[in-house]
Amino acid sequence: YKITRNHIKSLFVEIFLGGTDPSTHATEWTMAEILNNHKILEKMRQEIDTVVGKARLVQESDLPNLPYLQAVIKEGLRMYPPIPLV
Numbered sequence: 001y002k003i004t005r006n007h008i009k010s011l012f013v014e015i016f017l018g019g020t021d022p023s024t025h026a027t028e029w030t031m032a033e034i035l036n037n038h039k040i041l042e043k044m045r046q047e048i049d050t051v052v053g054k055a056r057l058v059q060e061s062d063l064p065n066l067p068y069l070q071a072v073i074k075e076g077l078r079m080y081p082p083i084p085l086v
Contacts, residue, residue, distance in 0.1 A: 022082035030076025044069055 034041050047068045052058050063070065 026077060026080045026082040029080040030073070033076065033079070034072065040072060044072060 034044070047066055048058060051065045052062050058066070058069075
């Protein structure tokens with residue numbers, strides 16, 4: 001059996017998608033939960049506006065000062081883990 005360049009490309013695509021797809025699904029479901037719960041969305045928005053303001057985007061250095069946002073992200077990962085627990 002001869003391995004062609006196309007076989008190698010296909011293998012890399014499968015490896016890449018297999019590593020990113022579960023994270024994408026967890027993020028999508030967490031965002032759906034946030035959008036369906038306006039109280040959570042509003043509380044997150046208020047925290048971000050207070051800490052970051054409206055003039056710039058959230059940066060990684062802001063995360064320690066955003067405990068509610070961190071809690072929502074952790075809850076999303078608990079509800080929709082990107083790696084199945086056995």
